[in-house]
Amino acid sequence: MARNIYREFLELCAFEGQELEEMVPVWEKYSKKLGLTEEDIRYSLEVYIPKYWDIQYLGVRKMIGAYIREAIELAKTPEYKEQGVKIVYGILPAIATNYQAVKIAGGDKVFVSFPDLQLVTILNAFFDKVIDDYLETAEETGMTYGCRHCALNKTRIGAAYKGIIPSPDVIWVWGFNCDEGPKTDEYINCLFDEDWNYVVSRIPHDTHAGEVDDENVERVTYIADQLRHGQNAVSEATGIEVLPEHVAQANDDVRRFAFKTGTLTKLVCSGNPQPLSGSALTIFTQPMTVPMNTGFTYIEEALDIMIRECRQAKKEGTGILPKDHPKVGSYFVPFCVPWVDGIFKENGVATTFSTNFAQTKKNLAPPSYDEPYMVTAEFWLRQPVLQNMKYEVVGMIEKVEANKPIDGLLMGFFDFDRWLGAHQKMAAKLIEDATGVPTFYMESDFWEDRDYSPEALRTRIESVCQVVKMRKEMS
Amino acid sequence: MDKKIQSLAEAYKKRPVELKQAKKDGKKVIEYIGHFVPEEMIRAAGAEPYFMCRGGEPEPPDAVLEYMLRFMNPLARSMMGYHLMGLDPVTPMADLIVAQQADCHIGRITELMEFNELPVYKVGVPPDWKKEFAGEYYYKALMKLKAKLEEVTGNEITEEGLKEQVEYSNAINESLRKISDLRKKDNPPIGGYEFIRLNHYSFYTDPKETAGKLEEIYEGLKDAPGKFKEGSPRILLAGHAVAIGDYVVPRMIEENGAMIVSDMLDEGLRWYNWDIPTEGDMMRNIWKTKYLDKVPVNIFQPAWRERFAYIKQLIDENKIDGVVWYQLSFDEIYDMECTCLAKWMKEINMPFLKLESSYEYSREAMGPLATRVESFIEAVKGGM
Numbered sequence: 056m057a058r059n060i061y062r063e064f065l066e067l068c069a070f071e072g073q074e075l076e077e078m079v080p081v082w083e084k085y086s087k088k089l090g091l092t093e094e095d096i097r098y099s100l101e102v103y104i105p106k107y108w109d110i111q112y113l114g115v116r117k118m119i120g121a122y123i124r125e126a127i128e129l130a131k132t133p134e135y136k137e138q139g140v141k142i143v144y145g146i147l148p149a150i151a152t153n154y155q156a157v158k159i160a161g162g163d164k165v166f167v168s169f170p171d172l173q174l175v176t177i178l179n180a181f182f183d184k185v186i187d188d189y190l191e192t193a194e195e196t197g198m199t200y201g202c203r204h205c206a207l208n209k210t211r212i213g214a215a216y217k218g219i220i221p222s223p224d225v226i227w228v229w230g231f232n233c234d235e236g237p238k239t240d241e242y243i244n245c246l247f248d249e250d251w252n253y254v255v256s257r258i259p260h261d262t263h264a265g266e267v268d269d270e271n272v273e274r275v276t277y278i279a280d281q282l283r284h285g286q287n288a289v290s291e292a293t294g295i296e297v298l299p300e301h302v303a304q305a306n307d308d309v310r311r312f313a314f315k316t317g318t319l320t321k322l323v324c325s326g327n328p329q330p331l332s333g334s335a336l337t338i339f340t341q342p343m344t345v346p347m348n349t350g351f352t353y354i355e356e357a358l359d360i361m362i363r364e365c366r367q368a369k370k371e372g373t374g375i376l377p378k379d380h381p382k383v384g385s386y387f388v389p390f391c392v393p394w395v396d397g398i399f400k401e402n403g404v405a406t407t408f409s410t411n412f413a414q415t416k417k418n419l420a421p422p423s424y425d426e427p428y429m430v431t432a433e434f435w436l437r438q439p440v441l442q443n444m445k446y447e448v449v450g451m452i453e454k455v456e457a458n459k460p461i462d463g464l465l466m467g468f469f470d471f472d473r474w475l476g477a478h479q480k481m482a483a484k485l486i487e488d489a490t491g492v493p494t495f496y497m498e499s500d501f502w503e504d505r506d507y508s509p510e511a512l513r514t515r516i517e518s519v520c521q522v523v524k525m526r527k528e529m530s
Numbered sequence: 531m532d533k534k535i536q537s538l539a540e541a542y543k544k545r546p547v548e549l550k551q552a553k554k555d556g557k558k559v560i561e562y563i564g565h566f567v568p569e570e571m572i573r574a575a576g577a578e579p580y581f582m583c584r585g586g587e588p589e590p591p592d593a594v595l596e597y598m599l600r601f602m603n604p605l606a607r608s609m610m611g612y613h614l615m616g617l618d619p620v621t622p623m624a625d626l627i628v629a630q631q632a633d634c635h636i637g638r639i640t641e642l643m644e645f646n647e648l649p650v651y652k653v654g655v656p657p658d659w660k661k662e663f664a665g666e667y668y669y670k671a672l673m674k675l676k677a678k679l680e681e682v683t684g685n686e687i688t689e690e691g692l693k694e695q696v697e698y699s700n701a702i703n704e705s706l707r708k709i710s711d712l713r714k715k716d717n718p719p720i721g722g723y724e725f726i727r728l729n730h731y732s733f734y735t736d737p738k739e740t741a742g743k744l745e746e747i748y749e750g751l752k753d754a755p756g757k758f759k760e761g762s763p764r765i766l767l768a769g770h771a772v773a774i775g776d777y778v779v780p781r782m783i784e785e786n787g788a789m790i791v792s793d794m795l796d797e798g799l800r801w802y803n804w805d806i807p808t809e810g811d812m813m814r815n816i817w818k819t820k821y822l823d824k825v826p827v828n829i830f831q832p833a834w835r836e837r838f839a840y841i842k843q844l845i846d847e848n849k850i851d852g853v854v855w856y857q858l859s860f861d862e863i864y865d866m867e868c869t870c871l872a873k874w875m876k877e878i879n880m881p882f883l884k885l886e887s888s889y890e891y892s893r894e895a896m897g898p899l900a901t902r903v904e905s906f907i908e909a910v911k912g913g914m
Binding site (some may be wrong): 191196199204233237239242245246256257261277284444472473474476477478480481484497 | 599
């Protein structure tokens with residue numbers, strides 16, 4: 056009997072029973088719409104996912120499955136639009152809260168996603184596929200290759216231009232710490248799609264070095280005003296009224312999820328041997344910042360299973376490398392180019408937490424406000440990406456200290472990002488001075504690897520591994 | 531004419547010496563970055579302003595690379611690069627560096643200044659300018675700046691003081707407009723290269739005297755013969771900024787047989803087409819002129835359609851034959867706007883050339899640049 060690659064792939068992703076039967080033809084149909092061939096899926100099933108993802112764990116397989124569900128949802132958007140379902144997009148960096156509030160309010164009448172992020176995550180991290188289809192299309196429209204534009208924005212442009220995703224009823228663009236993201240939607244609107252309706256929410260980065268952003272009431276209030284304005288604009292565009300209780304519910308969901316990711320991070324970082332790779336940890340933590348059209352059901356189930364499996368692995372003393380291996384934290388483990396993590400592992404070093412996703416005590420502290428938008432605004436300002444550099448570094452230092460023992464901190468991988476990438480060399484110096492943990496800066500791209508191939512980075516990664524191993528042996 | 535411009539250039543060169551003396555005399559020296567920081571407020575506080583916008587040399591942008599991503603635009607990197615190289619005579623004596631915060635390039639560079647313990651003060655400018663509460667954010671930022679300047683200088687900024695300084699600036703604007711309008715002649719007596727330099731030097735001369743000096747230049751020019759060959763193509767120069775010292779491209783355009791007769795640049799040049807009203811609340815007037823009345827800067831959103839409409843107006847008013855978009859390398863938002871503009875320019879059959887500079891003007895870099903400029907000008911001439 057001929058193999059059914061689509062079925063095998065879904066089985067790998069922990070689909071089972073009646074749902075598996077129903078999803079096989081669905082996956083076959085919609086994976087093609089995303090540009091995935093049968094050969095792509097075979098490669099992913101047989102080579103890419105087994106090589107780079109910790110599929111010995113059901114939790115990891117379920118989490119990949121949750122992303123696959125989102126991929127299918129995304130591929131259905133043209134049909135959803137024809138059926139009258141309202142389409143709401145967003146972009147990174149953000150937190151999922153307000154978008155999940157739209158989903159809670161609208162249910163099946165609304166589709167909510169960060170399409171570029173989902174496409175890059177799914178296609179690149181699991182299929183090594185995104186580049187040809189989307190990035191080059193965007194570059195052909197005029198997002199010049201040499202200017203180092205962001206792959207996410209290029210993917211959004213490419214997907215819109217090719218009609219993979221339809222014009223949204225509205226894309227609510229958080230440009231709180233991104234210039235190019237919001238301007239990408241103006242670009243699409245000006246260049247080829249006047250129906251591309253967008254609303255932007257922005258705030259200047261004008262707090263001074265070391266100022267505590269989330270304790271600045273004026274700043275929290277301004278963000279809350281922006282969120283309220285954006286939420287109203289979404290309601291106007293979709294006809295879906297988002298009530299304070301929807302936002303409150305979303306706040307509760309995101310905070311609960313964040314708390315659980317904190318637990319998982321702690322288990323991973325304190326494990327000797329480490330039970331889970333840094334890339335895998337990152338795909339569990341990412342949904343704090345990215346809404347899922349399928350809600351929290353599947354991702355939270357995967358997370359709960361993963362926490363249990365990590366506890367079990369810890370009890371049994373099993374992990375991804377032999378005991379006493381060195382570990383390096385990261386500004387952001389580049390999970391969309393999972394071979395980076397793979398080369399570290401090949402060299403006996405594990406990547407662990409991302410300073411961007413690990414939680415400080417303050418992140419998990421109860422909110423200082425009752426009003427839902429103020430709660431969200433404060434939570435958002437407690438996230439590192441929105442803070443002035445020196446305050447962000449305070450949090451990074453806390454995370455490094457909390458997740459010790461750690462043998463190094465990897466910075467870089469955001470060369471395209473004039474916000475998140477620009478300050479990392481300075482931050483590295485401050486963290487190294489404060490913690491004694493050596494930092495390593497690697498110029499590279501978090502989302503795609505056209506400019507930084509495994510061949511190009513291998514030597515650098517190997518030398519980092521040599522240094523951390525030597526230091527560990529000497530200590 | 532050249533001598534008069536030269537005398538202003540000398541004043542620019544002597545400005546650091548003047549500032550050193552002013553410090554000795556007990557005055558505060560305040561550098562500022564970006565036109566959303568009103569120099570009139572600094573002067574009204576009794577301090578000496580210094581506009582930080584130097585560029586055009588390859589080494590300063592590279593000097594920050596130990597601390598900074600290399601894909602930042604070279605003007606922002608130069609702002610700190612000159613200081614790190616010990617080539618900035620003003621920053622070490624500055625009592626305050628006031629920097630507008632509207633985009634990531636300046637945003638992160640000012641953090642590098644803070645990292646180096648320079649006395650930075652930030653003025654937030656929300657790019658989503660159509661929202662009333664975003665506008666109020668900038669207004670509040672200006673009011674906070676006022677308080678900061680008063681604290682640093684120990685002087686109150688009064689309405690009268692502000693009005694006086696705004697009147698000086700308006701007079702400078704008016705003189706610059708008159709000179710610029712001479713460029714509307716079929717064969718103007720002044721081109722863009724000289725006009726840009728005049729504009730630059732006007733930041734570093736005593737504002738009480740600057741308008742007068744510019745008037746003298748205007749008087750000398752108004753009946754002077756044209757300085758270009760008859761029928762030279764008329765060019766609009768648009769983009770982010772021509773920094774002080776970054777004159778290679780404007781000079782090259784004019785040396786190759788075209789004349790720059792109009793401009794739309796967000797930084798570097800005074801916003802000389804927008805006077806600040808002097809009746810009523812001066813802080814509100816400053817705020818409104820800069821934030822709401824002036825054609826939006828590139829980072830504002832939405833902006834590009836309005837900016838294109840303004841460019842079309844300039845094209846009509848100045849009988850433009852071709853548009854040169856001057857872009858700094860890795861300036862991602864300008865790069866995106868350029869794509870849209872190129873499309874719209876094609877729709878109106880306007881020749882359009884994108885030039886990009888990393889401030890690398892070596893012999894190897896100049897060859898291709900010159901070829902592109904020459905070819906463009908020849909093509910524009912061919913279509914006239």
